[in-house]
Amino acid sequence: MTYQTDKTNKKALTGGAAAAEALRQINPDVMPVYPITPQTPIIETFAKMVADGEADTEIIDVESEHSAMSAAVGAQAAGTRAMTASSSQGIMLMSEVLPIAAGMRLPILMLVSARALSAPINIHGDHQDVMFVRDSGWIQIFCENVQEVYDNTFIALRLAEKVRLPAMVIMDGFTTSHSVENLEILENSVVKKFIGEYNPKNYLLDFEDPKTFGPVALPNFYFEFKRAQIEATDGVIGEIGEIFGEYEKISGRNYDVLESYQLDDAEKAIVVAGSTAGTAKVAVDELREQREKVGLLKIKLFRPFPYEQITEALKNVKKIAVFDRTVSLGSIPPLYSEIKNSLFSILNSQFSIQSYIYGLGGREIFKDDIKKVFEDDQKGREIKYIGLK
Amino acid sequence: MNWQEIEEGAIIKHDIKKSPKTGNWRYMKPAVDKKTCIGCGTCFLFCPEAAIDFDSERKADIDYDICKGCGVCATVCPQKAIKMGKN
Numbered sequence: 001m002t003y004q005t006d007k008t009n010k011k012a013l014t015g016g017a018a019a020a021e022a023l024r025q026i027n028p029d030v031m032p033v034y035p036i037t038p039q040t041p042i043i044e045t046f047a048k049m050v051a052d053g054e055a056d057t058e059i060i061d062v063e064s065e066h067s068a069m070s071a072a073v074g075a076q077a078a079g080t081r082a083m084t085a086s087s088s089q090g091i092m093l094m095s096e097v098l099p100i101a102a103g104m105r106l107p108i109l110m111l112v113s114a115r116a117l118s119a120p121i122n123i124h125g126d127h128q129d130v131m132f133v134r135d136s137g138w139i140q141i142f143c144e145n146v147q148e149v150y151d152n153t154f155i156a157l158r159l160a161e162k163v164r165l166p167a168m169v170i171m172d173g174f175t176t177s178h179s180v181e182n183l184e185i186l187e188n189s190v191v192k193k194f195i196g197e198y199n200p201k202n203y204l205l206d207f208e209d210p211k212t213f214g215p216v217a218l219p220n221f222y223f224e225f226k227r228a229q230i231e232a233t234d235g236v237i238g239e240i241g242e243i244f245g246e247y248e249k250i251s252g253r254n255y256d257v258l259e260s261y262q263l264d265d266a267e268k269a270i271v272v273a274g275s276t277a278g279t280a281k282v283a284v285d286e287l288r289e290q291r292e293k294v295g296l297l298k299i300k301l302f303r304p305f306p307y308e309q310i311t312e313a314l315k316n317v318k319k320i321a322v323f324d325r326t327v328s329l330g331s332i333p334p335l336y337s338e339i340k341n342s343l344f345s346i347l348n349s350q351f352s353i354q355s356y357i358y359g360l361g362g363r364e365i366f367k368d369d370i371k372k373v374f375e376d377d378q379k380g381r382e383i384k385y386i387g388l389k
Numbered sequence: 390m391n392w393q394e395i396e397e398g399a400i401i402k403h404d405i406k407k408s409p410k411t412g413n414w415r416y417m418k419p420a421v422d423k424k425t426c427i428g429c430g431t432c433f434l435f436c437p438e439a440a441i442d443f444d445s446e447r448k449a450d451i452d453y454d455i456c457k458g459c460g461v462c463a464t465v466c467p468q469k470a471i472k473m474g475k476n
Binding site: 214 | 393399
């Protein structure tokens with residue numbers, strides 16, 4: 001549903017419809033889709049736009065989310081811009097294919113309306129689905145409101161294509177996906193210029209320069225492919241700033257990997273991702289009126305996790321409350337865990353602790369490799385690799 | 390090759406000179422009877438290794454450097470023009 005007054009670029013849309021509006025302006029080549037609540041409004045609204053001739057995307061009605069992601073991998077590998085959308089159990093069913101998209105360095109864009117996982121069955125919003133796949137190699141960007149859904153769709157696409165990694169734009173199921181809010185829409189031509197043409201570095205239908213996609217890599221090389229992928233993923237944080245800057249020039253909206261709200265002089269802070277950040281801002285405002293020095297840190301980029309920026313943002317806060325809209329069964333919740341990790345480097349700790357990655361893809365590890373680790377300088381969050389070429 | 394030099398996304402350029410010569414895996418060897426072959430291309434489509442091409446007279450032509458001897462071509466040939474024999 002659209003309510004638009006003349007001569008303004010403001011519209012009132014649900015998160016799902018705003019995502020579809022952004023998709024219409026992007027006009028992706030291929031979109032394999034499978035419906036699931038609360039994601040369906042995205043693909044339903046977009047399918048109507050395609051049926052009405054407002055976009056010429058090839059929509060493929062597949063038989064499951066596993067097929068949707070598989071078809072997106074095939075289409076993107078062929079050399080097209082492929083996108084899809086999903087939620088909850090749909091993302092679970094895609095989960096086999098998600099690391100393949102990332103490992104093959106395919107910049108597929110997925111819009112996620114985040115929802116609880118079964119059992120018991122529940123169709124409403126939380127972050128269990130996206131947190132379940134947080135290690136799949138996808139960039140994950142959380143949205144607070146409908147405006148951010150619209151904006152982050154373009155930013156995530158630019159970022160994904162720049163670093164050649166897939167990206168999820170995450171809105172909260174129902175709270176954002178089904179709630180109507182005001183947002184500002186960009187001109188079609190402005191969007192077109194911002195996203196540009198898709199020029200794949202490698203593509204399957206390149207007959208002049210044929211290539212093999214998705215080969216086997218045995219213990220002699222698998223580790224090196226993964227190490228290169230780690231480098232590319234970590235590199236996102238260095239690339240995203242320029243894209244935020246360019247987006248600010250066309251939209252007037254200034255974004256970063258996180259948002260600090262009333263945090264400068266805060267003694268206490270809330271850390272949260274997603275739509276609850278909006279509610280928390282109102283809570284912070286009310287506490288500030290009572291002269292409480294409270295602030296908020298909103299996490300936008302969750303994968304890769306911006307550890308250094310978070311350490312910097314929280315370094316003077318005395319009391320931190322981390323909100324997770326998920327569970328990590330048998331462990332502590334993921335955002336809490338990451339925030340603690342971010343702060344470890346500035347805590348006066350009696351421990352020195354170093355991360356080592358070893359043995360990927362069956363790479364051997366030997367007794368002498370193990371003995372040597374205590375000779376290393378242990379420095380902060382930097383990961384070390386045992387047996388890497 | 391170290392991790393900084395490795396192909397991005399394990400996407401590897403096609404180079405026939407580097408491809409393994411799977412022909413030495415072969416136990417049974419297909420032979421084409423060029424007089425019976427009608428050049429229909431069925432074996433060309435079915436060969437799982439893309440080891441079959443047409444020769445200058447549009448008859449099936451097997452690349453024995455690549456052919457593993459699976460026998461699919463002999464099974465699908467409508468003319469029974471391909472026979473499997475000992476390698």
